[in-house]
Amino acid sequence: MKNAIFVLVVSAAVAVASGASARQADTLIGDARRQNGLEGEMSRLRQVSPGSAREGVCPLVRGASAEVNAYVAARLHQVAQQAGAPYAKRACEPNVVVLFSAEPDALIREAARSKRFNYSGVPTAAAEAFRSGADPVRWIHGGDVRSSAAGDARPHNALIVVDASKAQDVKVSALADYLALVSLADTRVRPAPMDSIMTLFDGRDGTPKTLTESDQAYLRSVHRAR
Template identity: 25%
Template sequence: MFSFILLSSMLAAAPDAAAPPPPQPADDIVVEGVRQQRERVHQFVKALDDVANLGQIGKFHSPVCPAVMGLPAEQNRRIAERMKQVAAAAGIRTGEAGCAPNVFLIATVGKKDTIEALYEGFPTYFRDLSSKEVRKLAMARTPSVAWQIKNLLSADGTILKKTPLNGFTINEGMSSGSRVRAGTMPQFVASMVVVERSALTGLTITQVADFAAMRAFADTDPERAAGSGAPTILTILDKGDDEPLPVTLTHWDFGYLKSLYATSNDYYASYRRGEMEQVVRKELEKAGQ
């Protein structure tokens, strides 16, 4: 939290001298700092997701189980382990040893070829994307892309079924919607992160893992994150050679992950963001920011 300290000295007024105007109370300055911090947090939380106010922000409801491929075996293992540690610290459930992977980080020499091969061999990982959207992923000039495979849960936590003919979702849950809550919750079934190996040169295990965690455990985008103006690990692949890099998740990043999984996503985005912002502000206050 921004803090401003007003230092003043006692001035003795000479006889017949006009009294100086009273100083602005220190509380007013502190309140202004709080107001600015609230606005920064609001912009950060809103920038990290791309959801309409009457939409819903997705997250994992099942335990996450990261798997990393494309790097030396020991690096793959250590990155996956670090991702699990980040998840546990942020309040995200993690799978037991030997769990079936549902979070994938793929480091590749050719992002385009890898995505096209995945699309041909494992189309289920693209079931929420149109062919045009898949092509856009493959042709993206950014060093990394990420997407989530989703389904819908009822507000009671039951997986919703679709009718075979028209694909409409059938909600048999007992909880009804309201002005702030929907009758459903979007759930991440799996997350995919594909990154060019050349973009990882010079980065540590922690930096790679924390970047992947922010892209996989939440539907985030580095370009949107950069626009927020807040410090974040999400911009680590886009920094110039002479720019300082975060060595780990920033307090802003951690606060966002924690807020995402500490709040229920049956709420509409406009209402839920308010709850998420409170969690982020508390994390920043703990860190003295």
């Protein structure tokens, strides 16, 4: 199955939230100086199709502060290990790409205009929801998993865009767990449990702020048969 989903490039200058102070958003937006060189790094991805998560999860997290980028990538590694998902141990082509942006709509529009995101193999409804959605976190998965074995919710690869402004009031630890779940399982093919970190942005009191036991059992079941 063709695993292509996107070719990526991110502007070397990711917008910095104005009025930097102690607000959560200031930790979710990277210092523009730290983004120097990203253009060259991302342009490399345009030359090849992204790797397959079936061969080992290989994350690339960009756009937040260096500390947040590193934390999210480490948490993805930890959750993948706990779920029994394979994880790339050598140099690899990124297959789970997380991009933080203060202007996600502009990022996605520019990527579409310059043909840097390729939606080949993505269901039309999912691609449209990604392009025009307004959720704090938007994602698409590569490969038509619906043509795989029934109930197979393991993505071949994943592209996630985080609206840093809308996610500013969420703890980074909770956000990282949310990102891990949507990266490692296609919840549209196989819904997550009711008691789930997926309710993080529902705005209700008492919503989980970490992966629940049900979430962890769900991920283990998704990755059990490989």
